[in-house]
Amino acid sequence: MCKGVITDIANDVVMPILEGDLNDKIQTFSKKINGEGPDTWLYPLGKKFNDLSINMTMPSAPFSAKDSDLIKIYFDGLFTKADKKTVGSIAGI
Numbered sequence: 001m002c003k004g005v006i007t008d009i010a011n012d013v014v015m016p017i018l019e020g021d022l023n024d025k026i027q028t029f030s031k032k033i034n035g036e037g038p039d040t041w042l043y044p045l046g047k048k049f050n051d052l053s054i055n056m057t058m059p060s061a062p063f064s065a066k067d068s069d070l071i072k073i074y075f076d077g078l079f080t081k082a083d084k085k086t087v088g089s090i091a092g093i
Contacts, residue, residue: 041055041056041057042054042055042056042080043056045079051081052079052080052081053079053080053081054075054077054078054079054080055075055076055077055078055079055080056075056076057075057076058073058074058075058076059074059076060074
């Protein structure tokens with residue numbers, strides 16, 4: 001009997017609260033993603049670098065290597081000018 005009551009409470013009370021909270025967080029995250037523009041991930045490097053900006057988007061998610069405390073992060077690394085035309089990559093500049 002006790003197991004049935006606990007299951008009913010979990011299904012009828014706890015799960016709807018968790019689902020609502022999770023749905024709210026997903027909606028908030030979706031709004032942030034939808035608000036991104038072409039300049040969202042550009043980081044300006046300033047006059048020292050001819051007013052270039054570097055594109056900081058990631059081609060893959062960060063990950064940690066097995067048996068290591070390091071986190072590997074890869075960035076697109078393309079340089080752009082104010083008119084958003086790519087002028088080179090990290091390797092090319």
